[in-house]
Amino acid sequence: MLAAGILGSTASSLNWAGRSGAGAVVTKSFGLNPNKGYANPTTVEVTGGVINAIGLSNPGVENFKTELEKLNKSVPAIASLYGANPEEFSEIATRVEDLVDALELNVSCPHAMGGCGSAIGQDPELTREIVQSVKKSVKIPVFVKLTPNVTDIVEIARSAEDVGADALTMINSLGPGMRIDIETGNPILNNKFGGLSGPAVKPIAIRCIYEVYDSVDIPIIGVGGIRNYEDVIEFLYAGASCIQIGTSIMYEGMDIFGKILTGLERFMDDKGYGSVNGMVGIAHK
């Protein structure tokens, strides 16, 4: 799948990811009202990835709906939602339910404003209330995207599963982290701090998935630093049933989906795997 926040703000870029081999696409996270996010610079490169503090900039649910209506539906579309409380999440969810195949609740952004993002996903009770409220409001599947920035990710995963989450997406960006310009002495990002993503976070994502896999019965969608088919295999072996790709599109372009599919198919042929299902959780055996 295309991960939330990377080329997911318009129907044309989401459709492009679908045409490029993504099995499903996740939109940029959107909220109830338009949000400008943080001022530039919002993204900076670091060794092994990027740090971003975009601040969930988005045009609000009503404007986003015009993009969702233009999706060509060649692959399933998943709307990524954020809000500050159960009522806001449920309101957005009901407004887009008829336009997408599933929802992904972003309770995990490390640089969200006003009590959104990881402020929710670091609290098992708040997570539970939000997932429960959305599950009562819609009939389509509800995925919950978790933050790695917690002491015990298993506790949060179980809270979401207990109230009916259909799948868990792991992980959102890590940190926050920071970079400083050595010429000026100033922080590089306007927000000073931002979430780390890209190949550097992969070992953390693998560990989170490995830990949660043994404790829940719902599927895990793996995300965090995937750049090639070998990375995908590691995620499957850790316990993910499918995966998302975000930052590596900045290095490889949309061709990454096709390249990974070719490599994965070859590997599966060589090893005699008839389906991805037979590869999920192998590292636990």
Ligand SMILES: Cc1cc2nc3c(=O)[nH]c(=O)nc-3n(C[C@H](O)[C@H](O)[C@H](O)COP(=O)(O)O)c2cc1C
């Ligand atoms: C520029 C940028 C914007 C992002 N925006 C969102 C977002 O709107 N919602 C969300 O849930 N995650 C967002 N993410 C997090 C990614 O979806 C993903 O969870 C994380 O970056 C780790 O995967 P990756 O290393 O493949 O990018 C964003 C990441 C980046 C780099």
